[in-house]
Amino acid sequence: MIGLYSPGHSLLHRAPTLLKLAVLSAGVLWVGILGEPWQLLVALGIIAGLYPVAGVPPRAAWQQIGPILWILLIAVPIQALLSGWVPAALMAGRLLAAVALAALFTLTTTVTAVLEGFQRLLRPFDRWVDADRVGLLVAITLRCIPLVAEIVTEVLEARRARGTQGSLLALAVPVVVRSLYAADAIGEALVARGLDD
Amino acid sequence: MTARTLTVRDLAQIAIFAALIAALGVPGPLSLGVIAVPITLQTLGVMLAGAVLGARKGFFAVLLFLALTAAGLPLLAGGRGGLAWFTTSPSAGYLYGWLLGVLVIGYLTSRLLPKYPFWPALGATVLGGIVMIYAIGVPVTAFTLHLPIWGALVDASKFLPGDAIKAVVTVLVARQVHRAYPGLIPRRRAVTASSATSTPTSTATPTPARASDE
Amino acid sequence: MSTIVFDGVSHSFGDRSVLRDLSLTLTERRIGIVGANGSGKSTLVRLINGLITPDAGTVTVDGLLVAKNAREVRHRVGFIFTNPDNQIVMPTVEEDVAFSLRKRGLGAAEIAGRTQAALDRFGLSAHAAHPAHRLSGGQKQLLALAAVLVGEPQVVVADEPTTLLDARNSRRIADLFRAMTQQVIVVTHQLDLLEDFDRVICIEDGTVVADGAPAVAIDAYRALLA
Ligand SMILES: Nc1ncnc2c1ncn2[C@@H]1O[C@H](COP(=O)(O)OP(=O)(O)OP(=O)(O)O)[C@@H](O)[C@H]1O
Ligand SMILES: [Mg+2]
Numbered sequence: 331m332i333g334l335y336s337p338g339h340s341l342l343h344r345a346p347t348l349l350k351l352a353v354l355s356a357g358v359l360w361v362g363i364l365g366e367p368w369q370l371l372v373a374l375g376i377i378a379g380l381y382p383v384a385g386v387p388p389r390a391a392w393q394q395i396g397p398i399l400w401i402l403l404i405a406v407p408i409q410a411l412l413s414g415w416v417p418a419a420l421m422a423g424r425l426l427a428a429v430a431l432a433a434l435f436t437l438t439t440t441v442t443a444v445l446e447g448f449q450r451l452l453r454p455f456d457r458w459v460d461a462d463r464v465g466l467l468v469a470i471t472l473r474c475i476p477l478v479a480e481i482v483t484e485v486l487e488a489r490r491a492r493g494t495q496g497s498l499l500a501l502a503v504p505v506v507v508r509s510l511y512a513a514d515a516i517g518e519a520l521v522a523r524g525l526d527d
Numbered sequence: 528m529t530a531r532t533l534t535v536r537d538l539a540q541i542a543i544f545a546a547l548i549a550a551l552g553v554p555g556p557l558s559l560g561v562i563a564v565p566i567t568l569q570t571l572g573v574m575l576a577g578a579v580l581g582a583r584k585g586f587f588a589v590l591l592f593l594a595l596t597a598a599g600l601p602l603l604a605g606g607r608g609g610l611a612w613f614t615t616s617p618s619a620g621y622l623y624g625w626l627l628g629v630l631v632i633g634y635l636t637s638r639l640l641p642k643y644p645f646w647p648a649l650g651a652t653v654l655g656g657i658v659m660i661y662a663i664g665v666p667v668t669a670f671t672l673h674l675p676i677w678g679a680l681v682d683a684s685k686f687l688p689g690d691a692i693k694a695v696v697t698v699l700v701a702r703q704v705h706r707a708y709p710g711l712i713p714r715r716r717a718v719t720a721s722s723a724t725s726t727p728t729s730t731a732t733p734t735p736a737r738a739s740d741e
Numbered sequence: 742m743s744t745i746v747f748d749g750v751s752h753s754f755g756d757r758s759v760l761r762d763l764s765l766t767l768t769e770r771r772i773g774i775v776g777a778n779g780s781g782k783s784t785l786v787r788l789i790n791g792l793i794t795p796d797a798g799t800v801t802v803d804g805l806l807v808a809k810n811a812r813e814v815r816h817r818v819g820f821i822f823t824n825p826d827n828q829i830v831m832p833t834v835e836e837d838v839a840f841s842l843r844k845r846g847l848g849a850a851e852i853a854g855r856t857q858a859a860l861d862r863f864g865l866s867a868h869a870a871h872p873a874h875r876l877s878g879g880q881k882q883l884l885a886l887a888a889v890l891v892g893e894p895q896v897v898v899a900d901e902p903t904t905l906l907d908a909r910n911s912r913r914i915a916d917l918f919r920a921m922t923q924q925v926i927v928v929t930h931q932l933d934l935l936e937d938f939d940r941v942i943c944i945e946d947g948t949v950v951a952d953g954a955p956a957v958a959i960d961a962y963r964a965l966l967a
Contacts, residue, residue: 428615436609444598472832474546476874515827517539522820
């Protein structure tokens with residue numbers, strides 16, 4: 331379960347997940363209320379400085395932050411036309427800072443740690459939510475992803491073998507039906523292996 | 528997830544559909560013929576979850592998928608993932624819209640079964656899978672990018688043709704699936720009846736329609 | 742060895758009658774079940790651990806009524822499916838083996854120890870932390886076996902465990918079944934697998950048509966196919 335995590339031992343990597351989450355939320359709020367361009371520049375500088383501290387490779391960072399730049403490429407001119415360049419720049423800066431903060435969290439926290447964090451957050455609600463069962467469901471889903479990906483690939487290949495390019499429908503029906511059969515088989519295996527609660 | 532009301536079979540279906548939404552993101556955004564705008568198949572997965580599994584199981588499948596993505600797995604089309612997509616991204620609203628959309632499709636579908644007539648089903652799927660999702664997605668985009676609503680709406684409209692195709696496909700698929708595989712969405716009345724009788728016998732897995740080639 | 746008793750068992754799916762008034766007592770160490778496609782073999786063995794509850798009649802394992810004591814029975818009876826892909830329920834190899842030990846009141850160290858031992862026994866230790874879906878077909882079936890045997894069942898039921906494997910892997914699985922100390926009940930279309938079994942049962946259209954030493958029952962089955 332590596333995901334987007336970028337392995338490392340920095341302070342950011344070692345900080346408790348929920349603390350990081352709290353700081354992240356506070357950071358996003360703080361960036362959101364900054365009204366002066368220079369304040370925002372400082373904030374952006376601090377956040378950018380955190381990346382080398384965390385030892386995140388530039389490529390991994392770019393993968394996270396790149397997509398937002400494309401959106402800004404469209405949004406900033408529109409915003410500038412509507413209300414001027416300064417508000418447009420402020421908006422872009424805030425958004426960039428917030429995305430970079432959130433990405434930093436994702437890059438320095440393992441999926442397992444985040445899921446444990448989620449479970450901890452769920453604990454006050456354990457009258458309604460069975461955290462153990464949620465964990466189980468997460469694990470089964472992770473197992474099912476390659477299984478379903480394989481079903482999709484096989485259906486695509488079968489289609490190609492028959493030379494029928496076919497419609498989306500000809501792809502979706504067998505994929506859904508075979509996925510449902512797989513669900514039945516997995517359900518049966520779970521029962522056979524002792525999950526009957 | 529009130530543990531007692533979901534059978535093991537329900538759990539497996541939820542997990543498989545969460546995985547299906549993820550698997551539909553693997554090809555990445557793709558262009559469909561005439562439409563120049565890249566579309567992702569993941570919203571098709573969301574619509575299918577509602578139309579095939581119903582509101583409850585479909586909702587959990589989408590929620591599970593989103594939770595795994597938020598936790599940092601690169602499951603969104605194009606290998607994206609992480610908390611940013613749920614908090615600060617201008618498109619974050621659409622992801623929350625999925626949750627509302629799947630509920631609406633699932634609920635309306637359960638009322639349309641077992642007949643599942645085409646036009647009402649398409650109406651239900653469009654309402655849940657497009658109107659509801661945009662209803663949350665568009666204002667969030669407008670808010671984060673400081674755009675007027677109409678601006679965000681114009682921006683979103685480029686996805687409309689793709690989403691319309693997906694809604695049609697969803698209805699056609701769900702029709703065939705419900706015929707081949709009845710009982711996926713419990714009827715309202717039947718829910719209370721079966722949960723009352725089936726609690727003592729803890730095994731709920733025997734399958735009404737197993738593939739004979741298994 | 743355990744005693745498994747089918748008493749007047751009938752079962753249908755919809756209006757298709759799959760098992761008809763079937764009575765059997767299974768006590769032998771190694772039992773094979775053969776029969777044509779659709780004859781009811783899978784349905785029959787699924788009754789043993791309560792994956793299917795019969796419409797009529799009863800199934801007991803060591804006197805325990807399966808329909809009433811499913812949990813208890815499933816601890817005693819391990820089940821191997823044809824397609825290991827569907828049997829593996831956890832993302833990584835070791836997690837999948839450990840899954841069989843949950844809710845048995847074992848400590849974490851005990852679970853880790855037993856899991857490690859089971860992986861060693863089936864030559865999978867090198868893959869412990871790998872994603873299960875990366876294993877080869879043969880390794881996946883080995884993992885399925887490891888995950889069942891780690892629970893120390895008294896009976897192992899296998900429904901066509903070698904059907905999806907190549908010749909070498911299916912021989913390997915067959916050898917493992919031969920070496921098992923547990924009572925073993927195997928459904929298969931690979932008749933050579935059953936040559937040294939203690940008893941072979943031939944099912945046709947939901948009833949037992951031959952039952953006895955492998956040579957006798959397999960001959961009867963071949964005659965039926967001819
Ligand atoms: N869940 C089910 N729903 C409906 N019909 C079923 C179900 N399971 C099995 N059947 C039907 O019951 C009959 C017996 O099936 P079963 O799987 O027991 O046969 P089998 O002897 O194992 O065959 P094979 O050698 O092909 O595995 C078949 O006609 C099959 O289609
Ligand atoms: Mg069979």
